[in-house]
Amino acid sequence: MTKPGPMDTAVSPTSYECTIAVECCVFGFQDNVLKILLVKRSIEPFKDHWVVPGGVMREGKTLSQSVNDVLENLTGIKKMSLEQVACYSAVDRHPVKRVVSISFYALVKPENYPTIPKNYISDIKWYELDELPKLGFDHDILVSDALNKLKENLKEHLVFGELLPDRFTLTELQDLYESILGENLDRRNFRKKILQMNLLEDTKEKKVGVKGGPSLYKLKK
Amino acid sequence: MTKPGPMDTAVSPTSYECTIAVECCVFGFQDNVLKILLVKRSIEPFKDHWVVPGGVMREGKTLSQSVNDVLENLTGIKKMSLEQVACYSAVDRHPVKRVVSISFYALVKPENYPTIPKNYISDIKWYELDELPKLGFDHDILVSDALNKLKENLKEHLVFGELLPDRFTLTELQDLYESILGENLDRRNFRKKILQMNLLEDTKEKKVGVKGGPSLYKLKK
DNA sequence: ATTAATCTGTGTATAAATTACACAGAAGTA
DNA sequence: TACTTCTGTGTAATTTATACACAGATTAAT
Numbered sequence: 001m002t003k004p005g006p007m008d009t010a011v012s013p014t015s016y017e018c019t020i021a022v023e024c025c026v027f028g029f030q031d032n033v034l035k036i037l038l039v040k041r042s043i044e045p046f047k048d049h050w051v052v053p054g055g056v057m058r059e060g061k062t063l064s065q066s067v068n069d070v071l072e073n074l075t076g077i078k079k080m081s082l083e084q085v086a087c088y089s090a091v092d093r094h095p096v097k098r099v100v101s102i103s104f105y106a107l108v109k110p111e112n113y114p115t116i117p118k119n120y121i122s123d124i125k126w127y128e129l130d131e132l133p134k135l136g137f138d139h140d141i142l143v144s145d146a147l148n149k150l151k152e153n154l155k156e157h158l159v160f161g162e163l164l165p166d167r168f169t170l171t172e173l174q175d176l177y178e179s180i181l182g183e184n185l186d187r188r189n190f191r192k193k194i195l196q197m198n199l200l201e202d203t204k205e206k207k208v209g210v211k212g213g214p215s216l217y218k219l220k221k
Numbered sequence: 222m223t224k225p226g227p228m229d230t231a232v233s234p235t236s237y238e239c240t241i242a243v244e245c246c247v248f249g250f251q252d253n254v255l256k257i258l259l260v261k262r263s264i265e266p267f268k269d270h271w272v273v274p275g276g277v278m279r280e281g282k283t284l285s286q287s288v289n290d291v292l293e294n295l296t297g298i299k300k301m302s303l304e305q306v307a308c309y310s311a312v313d314r315h316p317v318k319r320v321v322s323i324s325f326y327a328l329v330k331p332e333n334y335p336t337i338p339k340n341y342i343s344d345i346k347w348y349e350l351d352e353l354p355k356l357g358f359d360h361d362i363l364v365s366d367a368l369n370k371l372k373e374n375l376k377e378h379l380v381f382g383e384l385l386p387d388r389f390t391l392t393e394l395q396d397l398y399e400s401i402l403g404e405n406l407d408r409r410n411f412r413k414k415i416l417q418m419n420l421l422e423d424t425k426e427k428k429v430g431v432k433g434g435p436s437l438y439k440l441k442k
Numbered sequence: 443a444t445t446a447a448t449c450t451g452t453g454t455a456t457a458a459a460t461t462a463c464a465c466a467g468a469a470g471t472a
Numbered sequence: 473t474a475c476t477t478c479t480g481t482g483t484a485a486t487t488t489a490t491a492c493a494c495a496g497a498t499t500a501a502t
Binding site: 188189209 | 460461462463467468469470471
């Protein structure tokens, strides 16, 4: 597994090959609660433990492509926009062999995706974030780091991926923000901040079935 | 290079091993200018090109340990505190074989470190950031990303690693900030902001040889 | 030694951004 | 029809960031 050669990087003359995995924290928003997609392993190690969906990087694929492949295999999610979170390299993080993982997060609408356990998975479920079981591998940390990254992004940008439907009320958007940030926001201040980003457009339609008759907004094109 | 097995992550049954490299953007501050340590490769690919020092991850080492090893081999820098920047995985980023790189940055005092070319390196030099040559591999992007990460960190925290001596004037610190951020800062506002962090202590000593007789500060313990 | 030049050290006024807060109108529910 | 609940809105107070000028200290020049 160690072989010198002129193609190596300059400083370290010996090469060591290692499995690279991608892990994806898929966040979803449903019933007004932020959830994350977990899978239950049907094989060792960590058989019967819940983990974040992940898989090995394949030959000829980038990390982004690999994680897209993983997600599509598992959930049918295609062309997800993904954010790199961090890289995990502790030598004993995988009990059987050395694996270095790069984690990503994605934001989706749970109702769009079937949750059918596939390869090496005995179960699949959207978990509410405050009801997470103890996860396998180092995925507790992975999820925590991903959520923090998501929070940071949320505070600066208008980011909600496809967590919301095409048309949504500002209250729905605010509920989403509150779920992710884990804090309550002032309605007037929130609306002020969001609207002055000038990214949303009032469709002038009203959402029926909810008191007050709130306006539906959509992303400007 | 592809072998199935029960130790693989849940979703992707096949494993693919790949070389992992660490790359380190070592920033230094000298003559009131921000510099970066580059090395000139003496081997193909990119023979005679300048690149950021890097090397392959070794068996049994974490990424941090690996990049510390690389730096120590190259510059004698030990126990550097490192910040992870990003992960690069384009399939053709290395012309000979597949390499996935994780980049880091570090902050050092150039005068503390000898610049003696070692393994696979024909030259080593501190380059001013606005005089960078075209770098080998995708290291132009790497450096740019690392610098942006450094800027972000700088704006929120008091961060200067060991770029400055133990005792320094606030003007020296401000010069450092201005070099990294690439913009001029107001002296009074800068002092206000830095001092109210309450991390620095006035040693009551004055720096000699400079007009005005500025106070020397040090980090509170 | 005197003078000139340069750098340090400091406060305040203004502008901008964030936060706190209350009530009338619309739609659903009883 | 009355009642409840949710939406939608403006302003004052606070905090934060920005702009700005001069006196004292030290070195450099003569």
